[in-house]
Amino acid sequence: MTEIIMRRALGIGFAGLAAALAAVADAAEYPARPLRYIVGFAPGGINDILARIVGQKLNESWGQTVIVDNRPGAGGNLAAGIVAKSTPDGYTFMNISTAHAISQTLYAKLDYSLERDLTPVVVLGSAPNIMVVNAGIPAKSVAELVDWAKKNRLIYASGGIGVISHLSMEMFKVAAKIDATHVPYKGVGPAVPDLISGQAHLMINAIPELLPHTKGGKLRVIGSMTAQRHPFIPDVPTFIEQGYKEFVMGNWTGIVAPAGTPKPVLNKLAAEVTRIIRSPEISKRLIDQGVEPLGGTPEEFGKLIRAETARFGKAVRESGAKAE
Numbered sequence: 001m002t003e004i005i006m007r008r009a010l011g012i013g014f015a016g017l018a019a020a021l022a023a024v025a026d027a028a029e030y031p032a033r034p035l036r037y038i039v040g041f042a043p044g045g046i047n048d049i050l051a052r053i054v055g056q057k058l059n060e061s062w063g064q065t066v067i068v069d070n071r072p073g074a075g076g077n078l079a080a081g082i083v084a085k086s087t088p089d090g091y092t093f094m095n096i097s098t099a100h101a102i103s104q105t106l107y108a109k110l111d112y113s114l115e116r117d118l119t120p121v122v123v124l125g126s127a128p129n130i131m132v133v134n135a136g137i138p139a140k141s142v143a144e145l146v147d148w149a150k151k152n153r154l155i156y157a158s159g160g161i162g163v164i165s166h167l168s169m170e171m172f173k174v175a176a177k178i179d180a181t182h183v184p185y186k187g188v189g190p191a192v193p194d195l196i197s198g199q200a201h202l203m204i205n206a207i208p209e210l211l212p213h214t215k216g217g218k219l220r221v222i223g224s225m226t227a228q229r230h231p232f233i234p235d236v237p238t239f240i241e242q243g244y245k246e247f248v249m250g251n252w253t254g255i256v257a258p259a260g261t262p263k264p265v266l267n268k269l270a271a272e273v274t275r276i277i278r279s280p281e282i283s284k285r286l287i288d289q290g291v292e293p294l295g296g297t298p299e300e301f302g303k304l305i306r307a308e309t310a311r312f313g314k315a316v317r318e319s320g321a322k323a324e
Contacts, residue, residue, distance in 0.1 A: 027264030030090055034065040038094035040079030042072045044189025045159060046206050046291065047095040047253050050124045053285070054255075057276040072186035075099050075162035075323075077110055084117035088260035090269060093121060097253040098312070099163035101305060105313035106162045107323045114309065119261055120301035122270040123254035124277055125291040127206035129168055129225040130233070134198050135218050142223045142242040145202070146176045154180040157191040157200035159209075161323050164251045167312065168204040168225070170321040175244055195219065206251040207232060207290035225249050232290055252294075252308070254301050266298050 035058070039051045048070065055066035071079040076099045086092040096118070104114050112118065131142070139145035148154070158165040161184045173180055183200055185191035188209040194200050196218045203210065204225070211232060213219050223239045224230045225247045239247035255273065257266065274295030276282055283293045315321075 027262065027268050030265050030268060031062055031064045033091065034067060035090075036067050036069055036092045038069045038071055038079045038083055038092065040071055040073070040076030040094065040096070040099075041159060042185075042187030042189045043070055044192075045187050045209050046125075046127055046251055047076075047097055048187075048189075049208065049289070050253055050286075050291070051095050053282060054124065054273055054276055057282065058272065061272060061276070072160070075103055075160040075166070075184075077103055077107070077112070077162070080114070080118065081111045083256070083258055084112035086258045088258040088262075090257060090261050090265035093255050093257040093269070095124070095253050096256050096305075097164070098251045098308060099160070101308040102164065102167050102312045102316065103162045103323075104309050105316040106167070106321060114256075114305065117259050118256040119259045119266065120298045120305055121255040121257055121266055122273045122298065123252060123294045123296055123301040123304055124273070125286055125293050126250055126252035127208050127291045128230060128250040129164065129204050130207055130210055130221050130230075130236070131172075131202065131204045131223045131225075131239075132195070132210050132214060132219045132221050133202045134195060134200070135220055136198050137201050137220075139222060140220065141237070142176075142239065142244065145222060146178055149176075149178040149180065154178065154202065155183060155200045156180050156202045156204075157195050158182060158184050158203065159188040159191060159205065160184050160186060164249065165203060165205040167315060167319065167321055168247075168249060169202075170319045171315055172204070172244070172247070174319050175246070211290060230290075252304070254294075254304075263298075270296070270298055270301075 037051050037055050039048050041047050051068050055068045059066045083094045139148050156169050188205055192213055195203050221236050224236050225239050227248050277293045277295040286293045
């Protein structure tokens with residue numbers, strides 16, 4: 001009996017060793033063909049910007065084509081569902097953002113689980129939120145906006161249901177005791193023209209996505225969701241200064257792959273992307289756009305995802321926000 005048990009144990013051990021060696025071999029050869037980099041939002045937002053920067057640099061360093069595939073819809077959840085069902089070999093991955101952490105609570109039913117069906121690779125960067133209003137709105141501060149909203153119908157745009165621009169505003173409505181009509185778009189890029197034209201009055205989103213559109217005076221920044229005033233807009237008071245102490249938030253983005261992707265492959269992709277993000281050229285390029293370059297390990301990104309899912313789950317419940 002003991003001999004049989006030992007044989008079985010050895011068999012299991014050799015099988016495990018063979019699997020581990022196969023995974024290492026896969027990582028050594030990876031990537032051996034083009035890669036598909038999915039973005040769950042329309043072009044023009046922080047997810048798309050970072051995907052194209054990283055994709056280009058991966059192509060240069062690995063000599064393999066990186067196809068950036070925009071699949072907007074359902075606040076990034078459409079793309080996440082696609083990746084969750086993809087072969088876990090490292091050749092299909094995507095950017096997730098704060099929106100995906102929010103969605104885990106906001107949506108009553110999703111066709112994927114962030115924890116079960118996707119695995120963290122590396123966090124790319126983060127950027128703080130700002131609130132901007134159309135120039136036709138007289139408000140020059142948060143208090144003036146609240147006063148205007150109590151006398152007029154306020155319409156706000158977002159990059160989609162469940163994204164940070166949606167939940168931030170729903171939280172603000174509760175804190176400021178105002179009402180506002182939500183108009184979701186398939187990303188920030190499609191929303192901005194309507195915001196500039198006045199079809200929507202207000203938007204909350206990350207600095208890289210909104211600040212460039214304030215240069216011509218058609219949009220006005222009335223508050224930043226930072227702990228201290230942002231160096232790009234030193235004359236704009238923070239939400240904390242304007243009486244909203246809980247409003248320190250922004251948008252982060254990072255890469256995930258299908259669950260079951262070999263760990264050596266995840267580590268290789270994470271290491272190369274981190275090298276790219278932290279390189280002097282790309283780091284400066286991101287900082288100049290208002291993005292804090294990050295990078296790191298799959299484990300570090302996993303910790304961030306879990307913390308943010310819990311944080312925004314609480315915010316969803318308290319705000320009463322729903323996936324309309």
